[in-house]
Every structure is written in structure tokens, then in C-alpha cells.
Amino acid sequence: MIYNLYIYNKHGVCLLYHEWKRPNITAGSAMADQKLMFGFLFSLxxxxxxxxxDSGMPGFHACSTNKFKLNYYETATGLRFVLNTDxxxxxxxxxxxxxxxxxxVEYAxxxxxxTAGEPLDNEQFLFALDKYVRSLPAFTSGAA
Structure with missing residues (x-):
């Protein structure tokens, strides 16, 4: 099951937060949640x-708890994608x-x-993202 996606720029600004099926988590402001996630990523x-x-290999790509799995991808330009799943x-x-x-790349x-570094609110981008994520086997199940 796919819970949510964060996209950060290289400065830690959250460009996008999109939620599909987030498990019960304590209530808080969206900005505080985004800062907490980026702080966690930075520390990790x-x-x-x-x-x-030092082997020239990239760092981590995932970490998990008994409640969720954080999947991570960082581009050469410093964009950080965090996909939280079951x-x-x-x-x-x-x-x-x-x-x-x-x-x-296609829609932003x-x-x-x-404008690079600005929050993503492009309807075509959001539609394409949602369509792709909903097409994944992991969207409705815990398996990919």
C-alpha cells in the first residue's frame, strides 16, 4: 500500500506533498510534518x-519500521523523493x-x-502522478 510522497529541493523546501492512504498519525500542521520528514532524512x-x-556508491534507498517503509531517491541536482509505503x-x-x-521531468x-524550486501545483503533473501511482500493484496491496 502506498501512503504518501514528498518531493524536496536541495535546500529542503518541500515542493510537493501528496497523500493517498496515510495511516493514522498524530495531527499536526503540514509544514511541521514536512520539516520533520526532511530533518529525519538529513540525519539519516x-x-x-x-x-x-567511501566506495562511490549512493547512500541509502530505504528504511523501514513495523508500520511503514520510507523509499528514497535523490537526483544529481539534489531533488529528494520520499515515497512512504507499507x-x-x-x-x-x-x-x-x-x-x-x-x-x-515531463510535467514540471x-x-x-x-519555476524550478517552487511548489508543484500543476494539474497535469498531479494527474499524471496520481494515475501512475494508482496503477502500481503496491497501491492496493503491501507487495510491489
Whole structure:
């Protein structure tokens, strides 16, 4: 089951938060939630970088608890995609790469009306994102 998606720029600004099926979580403001998630990512990335030998390989791509799995993808330009799913979902890296290359690039980066670093509110982008995510086997089940 796919819960939600965050897209951050390289400065930690949340460009998009989209929710499909979020499990019960304590209420709070959207901005506080977005900052908390980015802080978690920043800290986790620092730990991974310190523990990982310098092999030229990228850092982490997922972490999970008994309640959810955080799937992570970072582009060369510093965009960060976080897709939260059920912990039983498989490897979602290809799904996130597709969201970046076929949805974000096509409907945001190539859009002359979109200013890089600004929040994403393009209806075509949101429609394409929603259509793709709903087509995934992991959307309704815990398996990918």
C-alpha cells in the first residue's frame, strides 16, 4: 500500500506533498510534518554517510519500521523523493525513478510555466502522478 510522497529541493523546501492512504498519525500542521520528514532524512543521510565506506556508491534507498517503509531517491541536482509505503512493499526505487523521469521531468521541468524550486501545483503533473501511482500493484496491496 502506498501512503504518501514528498518531493524536496536541495535546500529542503518541500515542493510537493501528496497523500493517498496515510495511516493514522498524530495531527499536526503540514509544514511541521514536512520539516520533520526532511530533518529525519538529513540525519539519516549523515549517519549512513559516516557508516558507509567511501566506495562511490549512493547512500541509502530505504528504511523501514513495523508500520511503514520510507523509499528514497535523490537526483544529481539534489531533488529528494520520499515515497512512504507499507513495510511489506518491495523495492520501490524503479517506481520513484519513473516518477522523477517520466512525471516530474515531463510535467514540471519541461513546463515553461514552472519555476524550478517552487511548489508543484500543476494539474497535469498531479494527474499524471496520481494515475501512475494508482496503477502500481503496491497501491492496493503491501507487495510491489
Amino acid at each position: 543521510k549523515q549517519v549512513v554517510n559516516k557508516l558507509t565506506p 513495510p511489506n512493499c518491495g523495492d520501490m526505487r524503479e517506481c520513484i525513478r519513473y516518477i522523477y523521469s517520466a512525471v516530474f 521541468s519541461k513546463n515553461a510555466l514552472y
